[in-house]
Amino acid sequence: MNGPTRRPLLMRRPVLAALLALPGCSALQSRPYVEPLRFRLDPVRPGPPLRGFGGQTVLVRLARAAPGTEGRMLRSINPDGTVHVEYYAEWVAPPAEAMDEALRRWLVASGLFAAVLAPGTRASSDLVLETELTALHADLGQGLARASLSAVLLREGALDRRAVRQFTVSGTAPLPPERPLRPEPQAQAMVAALAGAFMQLEQQILIALR
Numbered sequence: 001m002n003g004p005t006r007r008p009l010l011m012r013r014p015v016l017a018a019l020l021a022l023p024g025c026s027a028l029q030s031r032p033y034v035e036p037l038r039f040r041l042d043p044v045r046p047g048p049p050l051r052g053f054g055g056q057t058v059l060v061r062l063a064r065a066a067p068g069t070e071g072r073m074l075r076s077i078n079p080d081g082t083v084h085v086e087y088y089a090e091w092v093a094p095p096a097e098a099m100d101e102a103l104r105r106w107l108v109a110s111g112l113f114a115a116v117l118a119p120g121t122r123a124s125s126d127l128v129l130e131t132e133l134t135a136l137h138a139d140l141g142q143g144l145a146r147a148s149l150s151a152v153l154l155r156e157g158a159l160d161r162r163a164v165r166q167f168t169v170s171g172t173a174p175l176p177p178e179r180p181l182r183p184e185p186q187a188q189a190m191v192a193a194l195a196g197a198f199m200q201l202e203q204q205i206l207i208a209l210r
Helices: 002-020 023-030 095-110 183-209
Strands: 037-039 057-060 073-077 083-091 115-117 127-139 144-156 161-174
Touching (some): 083 183, 095 115, 095 127, 127 161, 127 183, 144 183, 161 183
Antiparallel strands (some): 073 083, 127 144
């Protein structure tokens, strides 16, 4: 009873081996690895630091990522509203994490604070800044890169913590007209858009500190 049922299985093995040896099947195994393009999300503050400030310290907490901004791959919005993800182009670090580091450097360069502290420090701070990255993409229909974030500035008290001001800021930067648009100009425009959002945030913090 068992002999006739085993023979077809044994006969199938050479057939399967022959199929795997076909060019169409081996192409998947021999496809070369494509190294993804990687970009730094590091807007740099232009100009000299502000004067007349720098008397207080601020702790910048780790930034949160809103839904849609968690991934490292570059995102764009097509004219029909669909989302496109560049599988072979990505940020060096997750966008919220990169924004967090860039914002600290920006605030240091602004001169608004005596010190800009990171989580884990043993130093006490006068203020706390909490942020969330809410948008970072290239809007191909509008021809603009967009970056948005929300923030809350808190004052540290002896017994409690009080909200000083809440901010919602955004920045845009033009995209080149070529379509399809390569990842390099998209990333460059998104960095510029985030710089615009940082500049707005700096101005709002300046008003809150006065």
